Amino acid sequence: MKNYNSLIFELSKEGRKAYSLPPCDVPDISLDSVIPPSLMRDSEPELPEVSEVDVVRHFTNLSNKNYGVDTGFYPLGSCTMKYNPKINEDMANLSGFSNIHPLQPEATVQGALKLMYELDGMLSEISGMDRVSLQPAAGAHGELTGLMIIKAYHESRGDKKRKKIIVPDSAHGTNPASAAVAGFEIVEIESDKNGAVDLDRLKAVLSDEIAGLMLTNPSTLGLFEKNIKQIADLVHEAGGLLYYDGANANAIMGIARPGDMGFDVIHLNLHKTFSTPHGGGGPGSGPVGVKSELARFLPVPVIEKKGDSYILDYDRPDSIGKVKSFYGNFGVAVKAYAYILSMGGEGLTDVSRKAVLNANYMMSKLKKYYELPIDQVCKHEFVLSGLLENDNHIATLDVAKRLLDYGYHPPTIYFPLIVNNAIMIEPTETESLETLDSFIDVMIKIAEEAKEAPDILKTAPHGTVVRRIDEAKAARSLILKWDGTYLHKE
Amino acid sequence: MHRYLPHTEDDERLMLESIGAKSTDDLFTDIPRELRLGRKLNLNNSLSEIELSDHMKGLSNKNKSSDNLICFLGAGAYDHFIPSVVKHLAMRSEFYTAYTPYQPEISQGTLQAIFEYQTMICSLTGMDVTNASMYDGATACVEAAMMAVENARRSSIIVSRTVHPEVRKVLKSYMRFRDVEVIEADMADGITDVEKLKPLVEAGTARVIVQNPNFFGIIEDLTEIEKMVHANKALLIDYADPISLGILKSPGESGVDIVAGEGQSLGNSLSFGGPYLGFLATTSKLMRKMPGRIVGQSEDADDKRAFVLTLQAREQHIRRYKATSNICSNQGLNALAAAIYMTTMGKKGLKEVAEQSAKKAHYAMKQLTSSGKFKPLFNKPFFKEFAVMGETPAGKINDELLKHNILGGFELNNEYPELKNGLLICVTEKRTKAQIDKLAQEMEVV
Ligand SMILES: Cc1ncc(COP(=O)(O)O)c(C=O)c1O
Numbered sequence: 001m002k003n004y005n006s007l008i009f010e011l012s013k014e015g016r017k018a019y020s021l022p023p024c025d026v027p028d029i030s031l032d033s034v035i036p037p038s039l040m041r042d043s044e045p046e047l048p049e050v051s052e053v054d055v056v057r058h059f060t061n062l063s064n065k066n067y068g069v070d071t072g073f074y075p076l077g078s079c080t081m082k083y084n085p086k087i088n089e090d091m092a093n094l095s096g097f098s099n100i101h102p103l104q105p106e107a108t109v110q111g112a113l114k115l116m117y118e119l120d121g122m123l124s125e126i127s128g129m130d131r132v133s134l135q136p137a138a139g140a141h142g143e144l145t146g147l148m149i150i151k152a153y154h155e156s157r158g159d160k161k162r163k164k165i166i167v168p169d170s171a172h173g174t175n176p177a178s179a180a181v182a183g184f185e186i187v188e189i190e191s192d193k194n195g196a197v198d199l200d201r202l203k204a205v206l207s208d209e210i211a212g213l214m215l216t217n218p219s220t221l222g223l224f225e226k227n228i229k230q231i232a233d234l235v236h237e238a239g240g241l242l243y244y245d246g247a248n249a250n251a252i253m254g255i256a257r258p259g260d261m262g263f264d265v266i267h268l269n270l271h272k273t274f275s276t277p278h279g280g281g282g283p284g285s286g287p288v289g290v291k292s293e294l295a296r297f298l299p300v301p302v303i304e305k306k307g308d309s310y311i312l313d314y315d316r317p318d319s320i321g322k323v324k325s326f327y328g329n330f331g332v333a334v335k336a337y338a339y340i341l342s343m344g345g346e347g348l349t350d351v352s353r354k355a356v357l358n359a360n361y362m363m364s365k366l367k368k369y370y371e372l373p374i375d376q377v378c379k380h381e382f383v384l385s386g387l388l389e390n391d392n393h394i395a396t397l398d399v400a401k402r403l404l405d406y407g408y409h410p411p412t413i414y415f416p417l418i419v420n421n422a423i424m425i426e427p428t429e430t431e432s433l434e435t436l437d438s439f440i441d442v443m444i445k446i447a448e449e450a451k452e453a454p455d456i457l458k459t460a461p462h463g464t465v466v467r468r469i470d471e472a473k474a475a476r477s478l479i480l481k482w483d484g485t486y487l488h489k490e
Numbered sequence: 491m492h493r494y495l496p497h498t499e500d501d502e503r504l505m506l507e508s509i510g511a512k513s514t515d516d517l518f519t520d521i522p523r524e525l526r527l528g529r530k531l532n533l534n535n536s537l538s539e540i541e542l543s544d545h546m547k548g549l550s551n552k553n554k555s556s557d558n559l560i561c562f563l564g565a566g567a568y569d570h571f572i573p574s575v576v577k578h579l580a581m582r583s584e585f586y587t588a589y590t591p592y593q594p595e596i597s598q599g600t601l602q603a604i605f606e607y608q609t610m611i612c613s614l615t616g617m618d619v620t621n622a623s624m625y626d627g628a629t630a631c632v633e634a635a636m637m638a639v640e641n642a643r644r645s646s647i648i649v650s651r652t653v654h655p656e657v658r659k660v661l662k663s664y665m666r667f668r669d670v671e672v673i674e675a676d677m678a679d680g681i682t683d684v685e686k687l688k689p690l691v692e693a694g695t696a697r698v699i700v701q702n703p704n705f706f707g708i709i710e711d712l713t714e715i716e717k718m719v720h721a722n723k724a725l726l727i728d729y730a731d732p733i734s735l736g737i738l739k740s741p742g743e744s745g746v747d748i749v750a751g752e753g754q755s756l757g758n759s760l761s762f763g764g765p766y767l768g769f770l771a772t773t774s775k776l777m778r779k780m781p782g783r784i785v786g787q788s789e790d791a792d793d794k795r796a797f798v799l800t801l802q803a804r805e806q807h808i809r810r811y812k813a814t815s816n817i818c819s820n821q822g823l824n825a826l827a828a829a830i831y832m833t834t835m836g837k838k839g840l841k842e843v844a845e846q847s848a849k850k851a852h853y854a855m856k857q858l859t860s861s862g863k864f865k866p867l868f869n870k871p872f873f874k875e876f877a878v879m880g881e882t883p884a885g886k887i888n889d890e891l892l893k894h895n896i897l898g899g900f901e902l903n904n905e906y907p908e909l910k911n912g913l914l915i916c917v918t919e920k921r922t923k924a925q926i927d928k929l930a931q932e933m934e935v936v
Pocket residue numbers: 078079138139140141172174175216220245247248269284286817818819
């Protein structure tokens with residue numbers, strides 16, 4: 001069914017239905033008698049009318065046009081596409097977790113509160129922070145929450161001048177975007193030739209207007225920021241705070257902790273490091289951790305233990321308030337909690353060791369065929385800069401598209417921005433030697449094709465359900481919903 | 491060996507040899523010694539699947555779920571029916587183990603499902619365009635506010651006190667740090683007080699947020715507010731309940747500029763407050779100010795219909811600090827569940843859910859107020875939630891109800907001190923006459 005190409009609306013036929021509801025068993029009333037007709041819809045919303053079998057086949061066929069971690073290797077750098085354990089899905093679906101209302105009395109949700117309290121403790125131990133809030137819904141949301149905390153901290157000291165945040169040019173786009181949403185000005189600093197923070201450039205921008213510095217460590221190049229202690233000292237001496245983007249925490253669990261490096265505020269991504277699935281774009285979860293001096297600014301409610309019971313503590317006058325309804329993506333937190341229990345402390349340390357081993361292995365093999373701009377031991381990922389020999393002007397995009405023909409999800413491309421033609425590979429620890437070797441072989445083969453048959457790459461992919469898509473046309477014609485006018489082309 | 495980690499000792503040795511390292515420790519020499527943890531993580535030992543499952547069931551059993559409780563609690567999270575197909579299809583691992591569809595050729599499943607989701611949300615809301623989801627209703631509303639407040643510095647936004655308290659709280663946290671003043675417009679008899687709103691709008695605050703049906707379940711007539719807002723060249727934001735749109739006039743028909751809302755009711759379980767999804771829809775005019783991912787239709791190299799992320803120049807990975815929002819990961823899987831739900835319920839089903847909820851809620855109101863012990867708090871048309879009050883504190887009523895395994899309503903005095911003893915009751919299509927009668931009976935004897 002590779003050629004399945006129907007929109008659900010095109011299957012719709014008046015009178016079909018896919019649902020059943022019991023007959024309404026209360027005495028019937030005319031809604032017109034209780035709701036003024038002027039407040040009612042004139043016509044029914046245009047939703048499909050299909051049978052249950054139609055729904056099932058349609059979405060099953062759509063799923064067949066997708067590629068997930070369960071399909072195959074997914075070395076999407078910076079996203080930590082590790083295996084998503086099935087048992088975790090079952091656990092999050094237990095009725096005692098999935099069918100509880102967020103506003104139920106505390107006494108009826110003690111298990112949920114205990115889980116959140118314990119997860120806070122586990123993440124604190126892993127990151128070296130003192131307190132963690134599970135409220136933020138994703139990494140970017142965690143960044144924003146953390147930056148609000150930083151701002152609240154400075155304001156609480158009457159220090160209103162600090163309106164700027166330093167962001168290295170290697171940072172992910174969400175870093176400067178989050179700083180802007182939090183109402184900061186952004187000071188971008190150029191990285192040194194090894195992609196690390198340039199200490200002189202940092203010193204040059206530090207002042208009493210700086211609220212803090214955002215840093216990813218290992219950096220977005222997959223390299224450990226060796227001068228981190230010095231960086232932290234410089235920022236702290238200037239009165240600023242240090243924010244840690246935890247996207248790359250998969251490299252250092254049980255080995256080093258942002259809390260010990262001098263970071264004051266961090267976020268972790270449960271959907272990366274802690275194995276929760278990425279859901280085709282989300283949901284994620286971006287818990288924020290802080291040092292004890294900053295705990296009073298955390299979003300409300302904070303889960304506390306009182307005697308033998310757990311409570312939602314809203315009585316926190318210095319809190320930045322709420323950043324999301326209720327308590328965060330609880331269902332995602334359940335899976336991360338189950339994952340940590342499955343791995344245990346030593347298991348998590350092993351995760352990072354194997355993630356780093358896998359990345360270094362691939363890097364050592366691929367650097368003979370692709371340019372490796374910074375040749376040193378990497379952490380959980382590494383960034384290549386296009387083909388080593390490239391007389392035929394093959395773009396990184398072409399390499400990525402050719403990988404699709406060989407049945408792989410390509411690495412992250414064109415990020416970080418400081419590397420030309422970036423190819424960012426993150427194998428993760430859950431991939432076997434055989435999987436890595438097969439992928440390496442294909443990458444080498446593509447490098448050969450680039451010399452001998454460049455057109456195959458430039459017109460790739462050839463074997464996918466659709467071929468290269470005209471993005472310009474999408475942006476020009478702006479068909480953002482079905483307008484009912486499309487006629488079948490096949 | 492751990493079940494999720496495939497390397498044998500031989501594999502590891504071979505790989506280290508190939509790298510030219512003696513041990514994995516060699517791969518961490520770049521981390522200064524004084525920064526290394528130097529001890530084991532103080533966590534549990536690894537659990538087997540059986541041990542894990544026992545432990546988790548133990549925790550889960552400490553919660554009382556809607557399997558054991560009859561739920562009359564709403565206030566932003568709703569116990570609506572979820573057809574069995576929703577979970578089966580959304581949990582196909584080709585969907586849930588993928589990420590953002592940056593490689594459209596192998597992500598047509600996700601992309602087309604989002605395109606269909608966008609189509610259905612536009613149809614429900616009566617708006618031109620929507621995005622592929624926000625974190626939740628509250629943050630969707632904040633994003634709508636940020637769209638409206640263009641030049642953030644020393645600006646302001648009006649929000650009606652009939653908007654969900656959680657939404658207003660999230661709005662205030664965000665706006666505090668953006669130096670945007672949040673002005674709350676007062677209410678009268680459970681709806682936005684139009685007379686008090688007027689001078690605020692005329693004083694130049696160019697954005698107004700209302701909720702419909704509002705936090706008390708009341709259907710507000712937006713006609714006057716819309717006229718007033720647009721006469722003052724302002725923008726109107728409506729926080730909407732998607733289920734209600736099965737029967738209620740759409741925000742588009744009411745002339746709203748931006749619609750935001752909580753999409754949990756569309757096929758997503760209660761899950762103690764998340765993951766849910768926020769939806770955000772607007773007019774073509776404001777399209778380029780919209781945050782988040784958007785899917786567009788295009789064609790591939792063989793002229794075949796294909797879908798792809800579009801208008802990306804608004805987003806953080808391209809525009810960085812000038813982006814319309816910082817959102818990156820969204821609530822894709824929850825939006826997929828919503829798409830499957832809307833497809834399954836379809837044109838007639840969503841209408842029937844809305845009608846049954848409304849009829850049952852009206853029956854419940856009648857039963858609860860029949861003896862005179864409880865009175866309606868407001869005298870206004872409502873959808874599936876309504877407020878009553880009596881002589882007994884709402885907390886006491888709820889405590890008693892819980893003893894009979896009934897999850898009572900939202901205690902209004904927690905957020906509206908002036909509404910002493912007020913209880914906000916929610917009735918969805920899942921509640922039966924017998925359950926409603928039981929609620930009425932138990933409340934009568936408290
Ligand atoms: C380095 C880095 N920072 C931040 C983010 C944003 O995280 P999220 O998508 O969860 O918001 C990402 C996401 O890919 C990332 O790679």
